[in-house]
Amino acid sequence: MRAYEMYSGGEAFRVNFAIRLALSEILAQRKGARLQTLVIDEGFGSQDALGRQRLVEAINAVKNDFAKIFIITHLDELKDAFPNRIEVEKTERGSSVRVI
Numbered sequence: 750m751r752a753y754e755m756y757s758g759g760e761a762f763r764v765n766f767a768i769r770l771a772l773s774e775i776l777a778q779r780k781g782a783r784l785q786t787l788v789i790d791e792g793f794g795s796q797d798a799l800g801r802q803r804l805v806e807a808i809n810a811v812k813n814d815f816a817k818i819f820i821i822t823h824l825d826e827l828k829d830a831f832p833n834r835i836e837v838e839k840t841e842r843g844s845s846v847r848v849i
Contacts, residue, residue, distance in 0.1 A: 758795040763804065766792065770811060784814050790821045805830045 756764060766789075777784045789808070793801050805827070812818060820831065828834060836847045 759797060759800045762792055762795050763800065763807075766804065766807065770807075774814065783816070785816045787811070787815045787818045788821070789819070791823070793820075793822050793824055793827060801827065 753761070753764070770787075773784055787808075789804075793804060796804060801824075808818060808820070808831075818831075820827070834849050836849060838845050838847075
């Protein structure tokens with residue numbers, strides 16, 4: 750075991766992700782509620798390929814615990830990692846949105 754400060758940015762993100770999921774589960778269980786939404790905003794940018802794969806696996810492992818999961822990323826290699834996506838593209842006339 751090592752001090753938290755010694756983890757890299759990618760490792761620290763994975764540790765924080767695990768802690769937040771666990772705390773959410775505990776708090777929801779105490780209230781007798783179901784977790785509704787998980788939002789990950791740009792969490793994959795700090796990860797190497799193996800770290801991204803592990804995060805995708807972790808998200809898939811907990812997907813049944815949530816009604817909706819939103820992952821916001823600019824990384825093209827994650828486009829096919831999840832079954833549904835909303836693509837937002839900035840154009841000269843404004844943003845366009847596609848549901849895939």
